[in-house]
Amino acid sequence: MEEEISFEAKVLHTPFEKPDAYSSLSMPVYNTAAYEFQTAEEMEEAFCGITSDPTYSRISNPTVTYFEDRVRAITGALSVTALNSGMAAITNALMTVSRAGGNIVTSSHLFGNTYSLISTTLKGFGVESRFCDLTQIEEVRKAVDENTCAIFLEVITNPQMEIADLKQLSEVAEAAGVPLIADTTIVPFSVFDAKKFGVHIEIVSSTKYISGGATSIGGLLIDYGTFDWSKAKALAFWNNQFGKRAFTLRLTKEIHRNIGAYMTPQVAYMQTLGLETMELRFERQAKTSLELAERLQSLPGILSVNYTGLKDNPFYELSLAQFGKYPGAMLTFDLASRAACFSFMNRLKLIRRATNLFDNKTLAIHPASTIFGGFSEKQRKNMDISQQTIRLSIGLETADDLYNDIKQALT
Structure with missing residues (x-):
């Protein structure tokens, strides 16, 4: 055979x-x-x-x-x-x-x-x-x-x-x-x-x-x-x-x-080429996501980190069963307020302020004021969209570079 x-x-x-x-x-x-x-x-x-x-x-x-x-x-x-x-x-x-x-x-x-x-x-x-x-x-x-x-x-x-x-x-x-x-x-x-x-x-x-x-x-x-x-x-x-x-x-x-x-x-031509390196890029991005999520948990100023690959995440066991050790290259974290989120975003030096997911560059966005900005506050509440949340799409940079940029932006 x-x-x-x-x-x-x-x-x-x-x-x-x-x-x-x-x-x-x-x-x-x-x-x-x-x-x-x-x-x-x-x-x-x-x-x-x-x-x-x-x-x-x-x-x-x-x-x-x-x-x-x-x-x-x-x-x-x-x-x-x-x-x-x-x-x-x-x-x-x-x-x-x-x-x-x-x-x-x-x-x-x-x-x-x-x-x-x-x-x-x-x-x-x-x-x-x-x-x-x-x-x-x-x-x-x-x-x-x-x-x-x-x-x-x-x-x-x-x-x-x-x-x-x-x-x-x-x-x-x-x-x-x-x-x-x-x-x-x-x-x-x-x-x-x-x-x-x-x-x-x-x-x-x-x-x-x-x-x-x-x-x-x-x-x-x-x-x-x-x-x-x-x-x-x-x-x-x-x-x-x-x-x-x-x-x-x-x-x-x-x-x-x-x-x-x-x-x-x-x-189709560009995406056929992209398909050839997708697995290599994903492996790098997903590993960085898990490492960064773990390190952000102890960073002052961050109230909580949400990544289903974290062992204390409520969906961890189900995530492991369905997606393995590295469940994607997106994570979120919460800061004290909407104002704190905006201040943080404005201080970023390496991470780009942009929508989209899984670019080669790491991207940050405040979902409540952008992707969900056209919804009422009541609708956002029903959808569990918080004004305190920052979403990160992890790119190909090292975990150290991303951590250091986030750390300085929180200062």
């Missing part, structure tokens, strides 16, 4: 769908909108999906397809669809499974735009949002009913750093016949196997670890082919035709091509 190759080898050696005319080692960037066909019959077959030949770059493009192929090779997924942002991926996923009169069961502990999408935008199309505590499994069980389109969560919430038990949620989802959809951006698929924990559809903001230092904006939808779509009312037509590929085919033949959110070839 042929030996299974490593994650690293799969990333580097996924073959092209078609041989390159010049035997290039890197997939070329196909900067084109349209593609010529030799015959009308070939054109018909491509447009009707009989062949995989590209037809128009809003729908498919060889450079993007190769990026999708690489991700599929390393995740073992049924299909991977690349979109033009993480939010586009979330929107396309939820619109693919949702319908008017349905509901989405989720947590109020969501990234600001994700919360707004579910609570406001989808509500306008007749989809109800049901917010509950996903760490309380009986509460989730009660929230799910025959009209539930999906259970949706972030595997580590941003910035609350909450973790729900994925296997328990998966059991509830399977019993109710609804898909479990998870945004796994905080922990890359090089160390976290979403399928193993019962996730049916995985969402990744490829802007983060994959892009290779915030070079570009993108998102991925990963379908593991493990859900029985005959149980999903919104996909009845598609299930009758395509079975376990119902989600993928509705996504690619209707939702993403009608919305026009497909990834561009330039971004």
Whole structure:
């Protein structure tokens, strides 16, 4: 039997769908909108999906397809669809499974735009949002009913750093016949196997670890082919035709091509390169995150540090079981007040004041006044967004450099 190759080898050696005319080692960037066909019959077959030949770059493009192929090779997924942002991926996923009169069961502990999408935008199309505590499994069980389109969560919430038990949620989802959809951006698929924990559809903001230092904006939808779509009312037509590929085919033949959110070839090229070094960068960033979190706990001026890899964190055991020793490269800490946070931010010399996660540079942000700045104080309270919290995205600097900058900024 042929030996299974490593994650690293799969990333580097996924073959092209078609041989390159010049035997290039890197997939070329196909900067084109349209593609010529030799015959009308070939054109018909491509447009009707009989062949995989590209037809128009809003729908498919060889450079993007190769990026999708690489991700599929390393995740073992049924299909991977690349979109033009993480939010586009979330929107396309939820619109693919949702319908008017349905509901989405989720947590109020969501990234600001994700919360707004579910609570406001989808509500306008007749989809109800049901917010509950996903760490309380009986509460989730009660929230799910025959009209539930999906259970949706972030595997580590941003910035609350909450973790729900994925296997328990998966059991509830399977019993109710609804898909479990998870945004796994905080922990890359090089160390976290979403399928193993019962996730049916995985969402990744490829802007983060994959892009290779915030070079570009993108998102991925990963379908593991493990859900029985005959149980999903919104996909009845598609299930009758395509079975376990119902989600993928509705996504690619209707939702993403009608919305026009497909990834561009330039971004796919940059993110294919970023994918090659993702594991190396993550290992450095995550190790630094744990070391820094441990050191910040004893630093005067910091009231508390939140990183689920810390042994005294309330989610530590669950985090270890689901994500291993290094649960991502994001941590938060609390200072005395909003004013103290602003003063701290203004004194930083090395760490950059910027949004985004998992750039090569370490970034600091005050979530309450920025990402969640458009919400009322009551809404922020319901979402557990504190005015005392600073969020750090850890880059490739040493733990000493970051610690020293934080220490001087607290003085």
